[in-house]
Amino acid sequence: MDYIVGPRSDGCFLCEALAANDDPARFLLERRERCFSIFNRYPYNNGHLLVAPNAHKGDLRDLDDAELTDLFRLTRDTQGLLAKAIKPHGFNIGMNLGTCAGAGVPGHLHVHIVPRWDGDTNFMPVIGGTKIIVQSLDALYKVLRELLTA
Numbered sequence: 525m526d527y528i529v530g531p532r533s534d535g536c537f538l539c540e541a542l543a544a545n546d547d548p549a550r551f552l553l554e555r556r557e558r559c560f561s562i563f564n565r566y567p568y569n570n571g572h573l574l575v576a577p578n579a580h581k582g583d584l585r586d587l588d589d590a591e592l593t594d595l596f597r598l599t600r601d602t603q604g605l606l607a608k609a610i611k612p613h614g615f616n617i618g619m620n621l622g623t624c625a626g627a628g629v630p631g632h633l634h635v636h637i638v639p640r641w642d643g644d645t646n647f648m649p650v651i652g653g654t655k656i657i658v659q660s661l662d663a664l665y666k667v668l669r670e671l672l673t674a
Contacts (some may be wrong), residue, residue, distance in 0.1 A: 551665055573636075575637065577591050610639060
């Protein structure tokens with residue numbers, strides 16, 4: 525409900541998180557030279573992370589080769605980190621480019637990494653309009669940060 529009725533920033537939440545230098549409060553998981561990973565505060569599933577370029581760019585064609593390479597390296601590495609930490613059975617990984625394609629932040633492209641488990645879709649979202657997330661963002665953030673620094 526916070527996502528639906530809560531206050532909205534006029535700016536880009538990805539750029540704001542990157543500039544804030546308060547990674548735990550923003551759930552910013554990892555910073556690299558050209559890109560970063562961050563938790564989706566309104567996840568489709570437990571462990572739903574976003575990987576984005578540091579630069580505010582809205583289309584893959586806007587990225588230079590180094591940004592594109594780093595974006596997909598961090599996507600790969602973040603998928604591996606999630607696999608190790610929470611052992612999903614699979615992943616949905618993708619992008620929505622443009623508002624008509626479902627992009628919530630059309631000006632700043634990002635890759636969604638959504639861990640999936642056999643049977644993780646059930647009656648709750650359909651009948652109850654509710655999605656069950658089995659682990660808090662704080663708890664999973666702590667686990668993943670510990671793995672990154674180990």
